[in-house]
Amino acid sequence: MPAAPRIGYAPRGGGAHIGYAVFGEGPPLISWVGGTVTASSVFDEPRLARFMREAGTFCTRILIDRRGMGYSDPLPPGAVPTLEDQVGDLLAVMDQLDLDNPAVSGNAWDSQAVLQMAVTHPDRVSRLVLTSTTPFPGVAPGWEGGVRVEVIEQLAKEYDRPGQGLGPARILDVLAPSLADDDALEEWMAAAGRVSPATARAYTEMAFASDVRAVLPEITAPTLILHSTRDRWTPLAGARFMAAEIPGARLVEYDSDNHLLFCDHVDEKLAETEAFIRGDQPVHAQRRLLTVLFTDVVGSTERLSATPDLKWTALLDEVDSTVSRQVQRHNGRVCKSMGDGHLAVFERPSDAVAAALGIGRSLRLLGVEIRAGAHIGEIELRGDDIAGIAVHVGARVSGKAGAGEILVTRTVADLLAGSPYRCEPAGEFELKGLQGSWALVRVS
Structure with a gap:
């Protein structure tokens, strides 16, 4: 990475601003940072920092902090963001950076807004990269692509800890089982992902209420899906459903139980993403x-x-x-x-x-x-x-x-x-x- 990330702010209604970080060189790839982790903490974890630095060698990476997190302004008290809010925030950052139709990435529970934008604003999305995600994290009869009940129960316990904000350290065994005993990673996640219980609950409620399965066949952007075969946070069934429903989508599966992208198969994931973003794959030529x-x-x-x-x-x-x-x-x-x-x-x-x-x-x-x-x-x-x-x-x-x-x-x-x-x-x-x-x- 040739220089430190550049921090910027995109104006939204009511005087609010959406914060973002920009680094790297090449075609633009924009996304939320991921979960409750913030842009300011990305380069504090060595494995994630290496992943991001390598990505910055083939694309201009734009990482957005969601409202109530990091560089972005807080959520109003009691507010639960909607998919439309999230789409609007993405578009605001794209407009601020004069990006007509960049590649857009969605990870985990952040992807519902990205998928929705690909349908409602197809002219603003050149390509989709979907990682460790599902079109509906909730529970429904016959649906195997949602979050497992025991994970939901673990989240509820985190929310209910009196006087504390939500930190994902206690669910590291779900997000990265191969690194569950890594004390340094646990400490980083506890600090990097710390948000108030109200903010965490608001985004979780939004995710579990957001079901975009029905609109997947309307997506026209070329789509790459990367997913671990034994992901406990977002089951593989959700990725396979998207691959079947999104026209021409390509799914790459990795033999792993880690949800976090930077834990394993890093070089393979980066190579797939680079080829896709640059349009090197013949299928898209x-x-x-x-x-x-x-x-x-x-x-x-x-x-x-x-x-x-x-x-x-x-x-x-x-x-x-x-x-x-x-x-x-x-x-x-x-x-x-x-x-x-x-x-x-x-x-x-x-x-x-x-x-x-x-x-x-x-x-x-x-x-x-x-x-x-x-x-x-x-x-x-x-x-x-x-x-x-x-x-x-x-x-x-x-x-x-x-x-x-x-x-x-x-x-x-x-x-x-x-x-x-x-x-x-x-x-x-x-x-x-x-x-x-x-x-x-x-x-x-």
Whole structure:
């Protein structure tokens, strides 16, 4: 690291400021410091300091203190921060540093806000690095990605110690079992992670109330997930769930029971992160101008509840077959089947529209109506999958379509000039997570 961290403050409403530290050189990577540890203490722990110094050789690292911690202003008495507050704080620091769309990292229980921002502000996130985390740390029936009950009980005991703030030293056996007898690490954690019980409880309540599992399929940023196989703080099941739900996400598992990143496999983790941040991985290398087409069955929930399982499965098989046949007929490729929905790409907008019309006609004979949406833009090719803002736009356009309707963006409509298709304005729409209003066009 060529110089000591530079400390800065980003203004927020009500006169509050969010503190942050900046160090290193290279593409920016921004994140919360992690847990209740603060930016001022990061370089006081030798293993963590080495981890951060090495990261600073390939990226500009921005570490943010959460409100009520470190360089940031306190939380108002009794306040429980929301995901929206956290997203706003991240954006405030990015704006203060003139960062349009840096890589963003989320660790442990800090990731829910990062994942939410990737959906609501996709244009502000170039890449996601998710470490030792879960989309929902809480407990729910059938959910194995949350914090174990015994860990929750241990946290509760920490909160209830009279007259003391929360220090994570007493749960080192959960965070870093291989170093549980390291007195120096325990002392550092007790000092570095010391916050008031009220602040610790507020952030824990926010984390356990924040469930972002449902929005994961909407994430378009390239995503790298690093996780220990026997992590007791955030179980591996949560990471595997994210890898399955986030389009094109890559999960790297490490044979370890340590939750803390800097305890083991350090060189491997740094190498993975550097290759990903710098874009060295071939899977992320190719970008092309393509048309994306989203289709899905209208009223599928109601139809499912009224249709026997075997019949519903047979119907979905017929939908899959019809979509594949029409897409191939019109020189496209199906990238993903999502139950009753599909994502396909085409070289030409006219081929995408022809395929959508063909799918609609064929399925209508089976009593099935679809909606469809299309957009053209630069697409990132990631193996057999695709990513990028254009994909996000296409999904949002499809969501605005009604039964039997094909909506396209104005860009697509302009490129259909001279084709046999009829285009008529459908109106101006706000598309979730995208700035401004979008003129959509109905095609038939």
